[in-house]
Amino acid sequence: MDRNAESKPKVAVIGGGAAGFFGAIELASSGSASVTLLEKGKNFLSKVRISGGGRCNVTHHCLDPEPLSRHYPRGERELRWAFETFGPKDTIRWYEERGVLLKTEADGRMFPVTDSSETILEVLFREAKRNGVKLRTETEIHSVTPIPSPEGGSDFRIQLKSGEILEFSKILFATGSGRKAWGWLKALGHSISDPVPSLFTFKISDPRLEDLAGLSFENTLCSLSDLGYAQEGPLLVTHWGLSGPAILKLSAKGARELFEKEYSTFLKVDFVPALSREEIRETIETEKRIHPAKTVRNTPLFGIPKRYWERILESDPGAFTKTWAGFSSKDSHLLIEELKNAKFRISGKGEFKDEFVTCGGVNRKEVQFKTMESRIVPGLFFAGEVLDVDGVTGGFNFQNAWTTSFIAARGILSALQKGQGSG
C-alpha cells in the first residue's frame, strides 16, 4: 500500500488493452501519479490473449524507425518520430528486463520464447500490481467532462454507469476501436475518421484457384491497380480466395477504398516479379530448344507450383496437351499473361483470424505526437488503436500500442510536473 497515494495527482487510464496497460504501468512506475485503469469488460488484455494465434506477436524485428514507420498505412509520418523515443529495441529491452525473452522468426515477427501470449499477460499484470496500478473491470463509463480549473488547465470528471463520480487530473484514452469512446471524444470536439476494417483476406471465386487451398507462392507482386496500391510478398490460396502477407498488407493499404467499393474490385497478380516478360519469353524459347519432346504441363518453370501451372494451362485445352515443340508463340503469349498479369475478381472480404485491426479513429492532426496530448482538450492523452493509426500484419500494431502509450505516459508526467491540472 502506497501511503502517499492520496497526495499524488490522479490519472485515469480508460481501456485495459495493450496500450492502456502499458501506459498505466509506465505512469505508475514513476511513483509520481496515482493511476486507475478502468476497463468496461470483464477481463483485461482480451486481445493480447488471443493475439498472434495465441502466441502474441509482440513486435517486429525492424529496428530502424524509418523503414519501420513504412509499415503503417495510416500514421507513418507521426510514428517515424515516435519510434525514436520508443521503438522495437526498447520493447525488446522492456520485456527482457522483466524476464520475458523474445525470439525472431524468419519473417521478422517477434514472439515470446514460450510461444504463449500468457507470458505477456503475466508480466503486464505483475508490473501493474507491483507499481500499484488500481485495476477496475466492468467499469462502464457514462460520461467524461472537463472541469476548468482556476489555473487555466482542467481536471476531468468521469461519471460511471453505476452513478459513481470520479475526478482525475489527466486522462489517457486507450479505448481501442470502442465506438462509445469515439462518441464522447467527438462530443468533446475531436474529429473521428470513420472506422473500417483492415487486415483481411480477399474472397475470390475463380476456377484457377478451386481445390488449391493451402498452395503458396514464395514471392508475388499483388496490385489493386484501380486503387493505385501494390504489395510484394508471399501469397496463399485459401478455401475462399487469396491470403498471405502480400494480400493482408494490400488490404491494409487499401482498407478505406476497398470498404467504399464494398470489397468488389480486381486484383492483379504477377507470379514472377523478378523476371520481365522478355526474360520469361527467352526461358520458354530455351525450353523449346532443349526439351522439345517434353509436355509443357509436366515441366513447370519459374518456381510455379505444378498444380497451379497445370491450372493455368488448363484454361487453354490445346496448350494443356502440347509438348514444348508444339507450343506456339500465341500459347507463350497467353502463358506470360497468366504469369505476369493474372486478373482475379474480388467479391468480398474474408477473415484473418491471427490479427485484425480497425483503421480510423481520432484524427492524427488533433494530437501532438511528442506527448500524445489532444490539441483540442488539453489534459486528454491518447494511445493505441483509438487513434487513426494502424499497421500491417507482423507485430506492428502492438508496437504502435507500446510506443504511443509510453510517450503518453511521459507526456502526462511532464504535464503534471508543470502543474497543469490541479490534481
Ligand SMILES: Cc1cc2nc3c(=O)[nH]c(=O)nc-3n(C[C@H](O)[C@H](O)[C@H](O)COP(=O)(O)OP(=O)(O)OC[C@H]3O[C@@H](n4cnc5c(N)ncnc54)[C@H](O)[C@@H]3O)c2cc1C
Ligand atoms: C484476433 C486478433 C489478433 C491480433 N494479433 C496481433 C498480433 O499478434 N500482433 C499485433 O501487433 N497486433 C495484433 N492484433 C492487433 C492488436 O491486438 C491491436 O492493435 C491492439 O490490441 C490495440 O491495443 P489497444 O490497447 O489500443 O486496444 P484494445 O486492445 O482493443 O483495448 C481497448 C480496451 O478498451 C476497452 N474499452 C473500450 N471502450 C471502453 C470504455 N468506454 N470504457 C472502458 N473501457 C473501454 C476495451 O474493452 C478494450 O479492453 C490482433 C488483433 C486481433 C483482433
